[in-house]
Amino acid sequence: MDKSQLVKEVFDSVANCYDIMNDIMSLGMHRLWKEKMVSSVHFKKNSKVLDIAGGTGDIAIRIARGEPSAQVTVCDINQNMLDKGRDKAINSNQLNFNWVCANAESLPFEDSEFDYYTVAFGIRNFSDRKKALSEAYRVLKQNGQFVCLEFAPMHYQNEIFTKFYDLYSFKVIPKIGSIVAKDKGSYEYLVKSIREFPTQTNFKMEIEEVGFKNVEFHNMSYGIVALHIGTK
Ligand SMILES: C[S@@+](CC[C@H](N)C(=O)[O-])C[C@H]1O[C@@H](n2cnc3c(N)ncnc32)[C@H](O)[C@@H]1O
Structure with missing residues (x-):
């Protein structure tokens, strides 16, 4: 099965339990990582924001709470x-988002349309990361910001921490997936996709290769997660 089909099946299967699983698997940490991502950016008034792989809207809702005048488009390949x-979003009283079902690798938006491109825990699922990064560059205005939150593959020197993280990733998370979401395979995929993602330094180079400037990354939670920011 090709990656895009696999990813579609994974998120079709987990959509109903996605939010609760995030809380359980990350012990609530995903909320802090997302808060940190959004608070790291100074969203300008009336700016246009594209939240890619926006899924169940966690990032969009946080952006709109912080800067209510922002015009937020949530884009994801998965309608579920x-x-x-x-x-x-409706339950959070956020009624003005624009919802678009589309592939990050081929976006249905004009060149230079957005001030910000955000993507949280999405990019490691894309089949062609370079194409998606080029699309991010294309749809951003000059000086627009690329903001990406993603798990990093562990490259820890601390043996005990690595052993614990491996055990948690490969044994505990699939087990929780099979009990709560009744789907062990999807959570095995999600864990594996983290390990296959490039290191922070290599991903920084990929972002620079499509043209972004001033690219930097900031580790969170000892490098389990990293925030990458670049400017067009
Ligand atoms: C782990 S979820 C992240 C959702 C949300 N950003 C969050 O942080 O909670 C990954 C999302 O990426 C979406 N996705 C995967 N491949 C995609 C693609 N090529 N284009 C757009 N969205 C994609 C999936 O459908 C899924 O909703």
């Missing part, structure tokens, strides 16, 4: 995830 997001 977007449907969950739309319900959640």
Whole structure:
């Protein structure tokens, strides 16, 4: 099965339990990582924000709370995830988002349309990362910001921490997936996709290769997660 089909099946399967699973698997940490991502950016008034792989809307909702005048478009390849997001946004009283079902590798937007491109825990699922990064560059305005939150592959020197993290990733998370989401395979995929993602330094180079400037990354939680920011 090719990666895009696999990813579609994974998120079709987990959409219903996605939010609760995030809380359980990360012990609530994903909320802090997302808060940190959004608070690291000074979203200008009336700016246009594209949240890619926006899924159930966690990033969009946080952006709109912080800067209510922002015009937020949530884009995801999976309609089931977007449907969950739309319900959640309505419950959070966020009624003005634009919801678009599309592939990050071929975006249905004009050149230079957005001030910010955000993507949280999405990019490691893309089949062609370079194409998606080029699309990010294309749809951003000059001086627009690329903001990406993603798990990093562990490259820890601390043996005990690495052993614990491996055990948690490869044994505990699939087990929780099979009990809560009734789907062990999808959570095995998600863990594996983290290990296959490039290191922070290599990913920084990939972002620079498509043209972004002033690219930097900041590790969170001892490098389990990293925030990458670049400017067009
Ligand atoms: C782990 S979820 C992240 C959702 C949300 N950003 C969050 O942080 O909670 C990954 C999302 O990426 C989406 N996705 C995967 N491949 C995609 C692609 N090529 N284009 C757009 N979205 C994609 C999936 O459908 C899924 O909703």
